[in-house]
Amino acid sequence: xxxxxxxxxxxxxxxxxxxxxxxxxxxxxxxxxxxxxxxxxxxxxxxxxxxxxxxxxxxxxxxxxxxxxxxxxxxxxxxxxxxxxxxxxxxxxxxxxxxxxxxxxxxxxxxxxxxxxxxxxxxxxxxxxxxxxxxxxxxxxxxxxxxxxxxxxxxxxxxxxxxxxxxxxxxxxxxxxxxxxxxxxxxxxxxxxxxxxxxxxxxxxxxxxxxxxxxxxxxxxxxxxxxxxxxxxxxxxxxxxxxxxxxxxxxxxxxxxxxxxxxxxxxxxxxxxxxxxxxxxxxxxxxxxxxxxxxxxxxxxxxxxxxxxxxxxxxxxxxxxxxxxxxxxxxxxxxxxxxxxxxxxxxxxxxxxxxxxxxxxxxxxxxxxxxxxxxxxxxxxxxxxxxxxxxxxxxxxxxxxxxxxxxxxxxx
Numbered sequence: 317x318x319x320x321x322x323x324x325x326x327x328x329x330x331x332x333x334x335x336x337x338x339x340x341x342x343x344x345x346x347x348x349x350x351x352x353x354x355x356x357x358x359x360x361x362x363x364x365x366x367x368x369x370x371x372x373x374x375x376x377x378x379x380x381x382x383x384x385x386x387x388x389x390x391x392x393x394x395x396x397x398x399x400x401x402x403x404x405x406x407x408x409x410x411x412x413x414x415x416x417x418x419x420x421x422x423x424x425x426x427x428x429x430x431x432x433x434x435x436x437x438x439x440x441x442x443x444x445x446x447x448x449x450x451x452x453x454x455x456x457x458x459x460x461x462x463x464x465x466x467x468x469x470x471x472x473x474x475x476x477x478x479x480x481x482x483x484x485x486x487x488x489x490x491x492x493x494x495x496x497x498x499x500x501x502x503x504x505x506x507x508x509x510x511x512x513x514x515x516x517x518x519x520x521x522x523x524x525x526x527x528x529x530x531x532x533x534x535x536x537x538x539x540x541x542x543x544x545x546x547x548x549x550x551x552x553x554x555x556x557x558x559x560x561x562x563x564x565x566x567x568x569x570x571x572x573x574x575x576x577x578x579x580x581x582x583x584x585x586x587x588x589x590x591x592x593x594x595x596x597x598x599x600x601x602x603x604x605x606x607x608x609x610x611x612x613x614x615x616x617x618x619x620x621x622x623x624x625x626x627x628x629x630x631x632x633x634x635x636x637x638x639x640x641x642x643x644x645x646x647x648x649x650x651x652x653x654x655x656x657x658x659x660x661x662x663x664x665x666x667x668x669x670x671x672x673x674x675x676x677x678x679x680x681x682x683x684x685x686x687x688x689x690x691x692x693x694x695x696x697x698x699x700x701x702x703x704x705x706x707x708x709x710x711x712x713x714x715x716x717x718x719x720x721x722x723x724x725x726x727x728x
Contacts, residue, residue: 317350317352317357317397317399317400317401317402317521317522318350318351318352318401318402318403319350319351319352319401319402319403319405320348320349320350320351320357320378320401320403320404320405321348321349321351321405321441321442322346322347322348322349322371322374322404322405322406322412322442323346323347323407323442323443323446324344324345324346324347324366324370324409325344325345325446325450326342326343326344326345327342327343327344327345327361327450327453327483328342328450328453328454328459328460328461328462329342329343329453329456329458329459329460329472329476329478329483330342330458330459330460330472330473330475330476331343331363331458331476331478331479331480331483332458332476332477332478332479333479333614334479334480334481334639334642334643335614335638335639335640335642335643336642337477339458339472339473339476340363341363342460343361343362343363343480343483344361344362344363344364344365344366344370345359345360345361345446345449345487346358346359346360346361346362346366346370346371346374347359347442347445347446347449348374348375348377348378349441349442349445350397350401350512351405351441352511352515353397353503353508353511353512353515354441354445354500354502354503354508354511355397355496355508355509355511355512356397356445356491356495356496356508357377357378357397357398357399357401358374358375358377358378359374359377359487359488359491360373360374360377361480361483361484361487362480362579362610363480363610366409366411367411367540368411368414368416368417368540369539369540369579370411371411371412371414371417371538372416372417372538372539372540373578373579373580375420375538376534376535376538377398378398378399378401379398379399379400379524379534380398380524380531380534380535381398382395382398386488389481389484389485389488390485391485391488391489393488393489393492393493394492395488395491395492395496396512397512398521398523399521399522399523400424400425400426400521400522400523400524401426402425402426402427402522403426403427403428403429404421404426404427404428404429405429405431406428406429406430406431407430407431408430408431412428412430416537416538416539416540416541417538419537420534420537420538423537424534424537441502445495449487449490449495450462452490456478456483456486457475457476457477457478458472458473458475458476458477458478459472459475460472480610495508496508496509497509535578536576536586536594539576539577539578539586540576540577540579541574541575541576542575542576542577543572543573543574543575544572544573544575544587545570545571545572545573546563546566546567546570546573547567548567549600550563550597550600551563551573551575551585551587551597553575553577553582553585554577554582554609554612555612555616555627555628555629555632556582556599556604556612556629556632557599557600557601557629558584558585558587558597558598558599558600559597559598559599559600560587560595560596560597560598562595563597566589571589573587573588573589574587574588574589574591575587576588576594577609579608579609579610580608580609581606581607581608582606582607582608582609582612583598583599583604583605583606583607584596584597584598584599585597601629604633607633607636611636611639612632612636614636614639615632615633615635615636615639616632616635618635618639619631619632619635
């Protein structure tokens with residue numbers, strides 16, 4: 317894994333809330349693409365505008381095995397691509413210039429290269445992939461389309477039905493089951509999956525040591541960071557209280573401590589006084605289970621919509637529990653309706669040997685879904701063709717060795 321391009325896009329899709337099933341907006345899609353094999357080595361979906369936390373979580377998906385994440389989505393696919401890239405190719409967005417990212421990449425020997433201003437073709441591979449994935453998204457319920465005219469003709473809010481988790485599962489299948497196994501013109505007809513296997517035999521990707529602390533250490537290094545002061549009842553973050561025995565000594569100094577958190581799992585945080593040695597603090601109330609930052613913010617919005625300006629930890633967890641009960645009830649209702657529908661089908665005229673007149677017409681008129689061509693650039697309103705003779709970016713010595721790569725960005 318040599319050069320990895322990273323980019324974000326606002327998906328052309330309206331999602332719904334888990335609890336209320338009401339529209340909550342369009343998600344942001346972040347993707348990391350290995351240029352040499354065209355494999356997607358990391359993906360992250362979130363409702364918040366991309367920030368340092370987004371980049372941190374995306375990088376953990378790039379470097380660490382994806383088995384745990386895929387299991388949490390209840391998806392069984394073969395997605396072996398992971399490793400430490402030699403170079404990250406980024407645009408000039410603020411989230412790519414944070415101190416945590418620079419320090420983490422420096423520690424693990426990852427070079428950062430930013431796209432020169434005014435040269436949009438620097439990053440053509442991943443932008444082409446993003447546009448093609450959006451074409452597939454346009455077939456989903458709640459799609460906003462690519463133009464405002466289409467949104468007026470078919471309001472996405474009325475058709476939106478996917479939650480963020482459901483969209484993430486769809487995306488995993490789209491990438492791991494379809495894109496990775498589709499012949500790619502830029503790979504001379506090979507598939508990204510086969511190209512990864514071939515490249516791995518020649519030059520295996522850099523991996524983290526198998527020692528137990530190393531993956532956790534990498535994760536902590538890139539997690540979003542804030543500062544907090546330890547109080548008599550522990551450390552409070554997002555209205556949630558945390559405790560560790562060492563806090564008893566730290567609270568006497570009244571100094572601010574470095575606090576890192578995982579947006580997908582707020583049940584634990586990582587706290588340090590020197591930025592090098594971290595302790596893992598858990599909820600002060602050990603009865604509390606795992607919650608995400610998205611759930612916490614959703615619960616907070618729910619409480620404030622009810623006029624509850626004074627927010628406590630207990631109220632936050634009560635709101636989260638109530639939302640989860642609503643989701644569980646909705647799923648059981650849907651399952652019951654589906655079973656009832658299957659039972660009714662068994663009593664339909666077709667099951668009794670009576671074929672309606674429309675069956676043959678529907679069968680003859682049905683067309684299979686066209687195959688997706690990930691090699692064909694989707695139509696865009698403005699041309700992004702590049703000048704193949706454009707000079708390479710002013711990079712470091714390793715970057716200058718990749719000058720040929722810069723000239724090939726637009727050719728494959």
